[in-house]
Amino acid sequence: MKMNFAGRELDMTRCHVMGVVNVTPDSFSDGGKFNRPDVALERARQMVADGAAFIDIGGESTRPGAAPVSVQEELDRVCPVVEAVARELDVVISVDTSAPEVMAEAARLGAGLINDVRALQREGAPEAAAQASVPVCIMHIQGEPDSMQDNPAYRNVRREVSSFLTERMRVAELAGVRPENIILDPGFGFGKSLEHNLQLLAALEQLHILGHPLLVGMSRKSMLGHITGRDVNERLPASLAAATISAMKGASIIRVHDVRETVDAVRVVTAVKEAG
Ligand SMILES: Nc1nc2[nH]c(SCC(=O)O)nc2c(=O)[nH]1
Numbered sequence: 001m002k003m004n005f006a007g008r009e010l011d012m013t014r015c016h017v018m019g020v021v022n023v024t025p026d027s028f029s030d031g032g033k034f035n036r037p038d039v040a041l042e043r044a045r046q047m048v049a050d051g052a053a054f055i056d057i058g059g060e061s062t063r064p065g066a067a068p069v070s071v072q073e074e075l076d077r078v079c080p081v082v083e084a085v086a087r088e089l090d091v092v093i094s095v096d097t098s099a100p101e102v103m104a105e106a107a108r109l110g111a112g113l114i115n116d117v118r119a120l121q122r123e124g125a126p127e128a129a130a131q132a133s134v135p136v137c138i139m140h141i142q143g144e145p146d147s148m149q150d151n152p153a154y155r156n157v158r159r160e161v162s163s164f165l166t167e168r169m170r171v172a173e174l175a176g177v178r179p180e181n182i183i184l185d186p187g188f189g190f191g192k193s194l195e196h197n198l199q200l201l202a203a204l205e206q207l208h209i210l211g212h213p214l215l216v217g218m219s220r221k222s223m224l225g226h227i228t229g230r231d232v233n234e235r236l237p238a239s240l241a242a243a244t245i246s247a248m249k250g251a252s253i254i255r256v257h258d259v260r261e262t263v264d265a266v267r268v269v270t271a272v273k274e275a276g
Contacts, residue, residue: 003180003213005092005112006134010053012183012213015247015266018054018094018255019047020219023077024061024069037080041088044081048091051263054113055089056255057081057106058096062117062145062190071099079105086110094137100128107132113183115215117141117190119168120175130176137183137215137253138168142191149191157196158203161186165210183253185215189223197223201242204249217255218242219262240265 001012010016021040044055059077060069069077078095085093086109094113095106100122103114114136120126129136140161142152154160165184173179184207186200197218207214218224224238225231236258243254243262247269256262 001213003135003183005054006107006110008090008092008112010092012252015251015270016053016253017051017259017262017266018056018215018253019044019050019052019259020255020257021047021055021057021081022061023057023059023081024066037084040081041084044085044089044091047259048089050260052091052259054092054094054253054255055085056094056096056115057085057111058115059102060097060099064145064147064149066145071101074099074102075105078102079109082106082109082111098122098125100124103128103132107134113137115139117145117187119164120172121168126172126175126177129172133181135181135183136172136177137185138165138172139185139215140164140187140190145190149189152191152193152196154196157192157199158206161200162207162210165207169210169212179212182212183215184210184212185217188216188218189221192223194223194226201245201249204246204251208250213252214246214250215253215255216242216246216251218246219256219258236261244269 002009003012059074092112094115095111096115098118117139119138219239220235224235228238244265247266
């Protein structure tokens with residue numbers, strides 16, 4: 001199944017790696033490192049050289065307790081980097097934002113994917129995503145980033161995540177988002193306990209029943225820290241394990257900080273699948 005990301009077609013039956021470029025001062029694992037367009041562009045260059053098919057550019061940290069960002073501040077952070085990457089690199093640019101204005105401007109500057117961790121819940125977001133006419137990733141979140149980890153609770157996390165995604169898809173399609181432009185994401189770490197995250201990963205393949213490509217993001221996340229006891233910069237092995245499991249279970253896009261290593265892990269999964 002091919003998907004068209006602002007002119008770049010990718011086969012969503014294969015597994016692609018998305019490199020994370022946070023243009024923020026306070027993102028949990030690399031906050032402040034790429035806060036300047038030239039540094040962010042160099043990071044994107046390296047990720048593309050390492051095999052990333054997507055670069056996810058975000059201007060708002062969604063870590064619990066992160067300072068809220070104005071739309072203008074988000075535009076000022078994200079747009080120069082989108083513009084620079086679009087000008088120089090042959091890669092699909094994903095914009096990690098919930099703000100309709102940022103979606104619109106990033107798409108105008110060349111972004112080929114809208115990645116909204118709030119599932120288009122902001123006023124005007126479904127319409128902006130439809131207007132942008134690029135694929136959109138709809139991710140499950142329970143509550144808001146600031147308080148989502150206070151006490152996440154579900155009767156049945158798999159069922160509730162599926163029904164949330166189904167409802168958000170309905171809203172998106174009513175606003176004009178084409179069904180073939182929708183990617184889904186269970187939202188690891190977004191209003192989930194470790195147990196909830198593990199149940200969702202264990203049953204990831206069940207989400208295929210919703211009929212859309214899956215994007216997953218567990219890279220360096222605290223769920224991996226809880227399992228291994230490792231600090232955030234010591235979580236590469238656990239991140240690779242999570243990426244490998246996701247690829248085996250049919251994820252189409254894996255969102256990571258460590259592209260080179262993840263590309264190799266996905267290559268092994270792909271080789272085994274193709275030998276099957
Ligand atoms: N689609 C998607 N977008 C994301 N943006 C972040 S920001 C927090 C972090 O990188 O840990 N996580 C995700 C994720 O899991 N899925």
